[in-house]
Amino acid sequence: MILKRLDKHRRYFLSALPLLFSPSVWAAELRKQVFLIVESNTTNTPQIPFNPVFQQCVAYVEKELQLQFEYRRYPWTRLLQNLNEGEGLAFGLSKTKERALTLHFSIPAFGTFIWLVVRSDQVFPFSRIADLQGKTVSMIRGSTYGDEFDKARAELLVIEDDVYSLPSRLKKLLSKRTDVMLFSHHDPDPRKVEAMLNKTMPEIAPDTPMPPGVTFKVLDHYLFVDYIHFAILASEDKGIIEQINKAIRKGQQDGSLPAVNIPKK
Incomplete structure (x- = not known):
């Protein structure tokens, strides 16, 4: 009788294993993404720039796209150089005609x-x-x-x-x-x-x-008024800018992100 009960529990445990390890139970592994942001080259202490909206946008996109950002911090000149060499995704850029020749920009995040x-x-x-x-x-x-x-x-x-x-x-x-x-x-x-x-x-x-x-x-x-974007080298864009645009629109519509609504002078 005891052996029958143990066998019953064993069969139940084995049948439950696929559920325990299925994506519906365990969160999918986050995709890693090299992420470039600007920072002073006079400090060895890595910090996100003092801007709560910046931090809010980064955290929201990271969560919505199930990404894990690998932060790399550079002064502006080097960031732009590395971005144009295809090192990764960047945030904090304003869009210009010259930059748009080589980079794909998201819609304005703020x-x-x-x-x-x-x-x-x-x-x-x-x-x-x-x-x-x-x-x-x-x-x-x-x-x-x-x-x-x-x-x-x-x-x-x-x-x-x-x-x-x-x-x-x-x-x-x-x-x-x-x-x-x-x-x-x-x-x-x-x-x-x-x-x-x-x-x-x-x-x-x-x-x-x-x-x-x-x-x-x-x-x-x-x-x-400077509109801030995500950007990546055009030849390296495998659809991430389109995904970011969807996330930004969703966040601005449901209030998770501030709407881009700049008053006139």
Whole structure:
């Protein structure tokens, strides 16, 4: 009698094994994907850029596509070079005519504002690019802000190409090595961006006290609205951009991702 019961339980266990190891019970193994993002080349501490929307988009796409991103962090110039050599998928890029010649871009994942940051004792009126003439403008090396800005950069502006390091760029602004810092942020309220920078400075650069009576000031008018995309070398796209587009549309429709809805100036 005992042997019959044991045999019965044995048959039940063996019949259940296919269910235990089926995809419906165990999650499918995640696909690995080389993932390129920009980061300062002055630190050995890998971190995703301080941008909650950036992090939200990356995590959502990774989950929806059942991917496991293998992060590789580079300064802008090297990231673009490696991307065009087919190293992997990148995120954080704006789309230009030149880049579109070799890369496949997703639809915009979100929009970000390019704000102008100055010392509070060096505020000036700004409403158009020409107002920057004669100013030393700090921008991240390899970045671009549209055809109009690129033309002005060649003809009117004094550009200080910087690495992707917020502490370094803010220190240059405080020491008056630059007059204006171009800063990308998703928040449409310049006062909130301003408050964030003034709060963050003592945390990221405790060795650099603010001059007496001086704070960072964000000018009221943003320079440009930059739409952020995923991108991959066109010849390496085996359908991943189409999959990302579907995920972004789904997320923006159900509220998992912020809608790309940029107010007009």
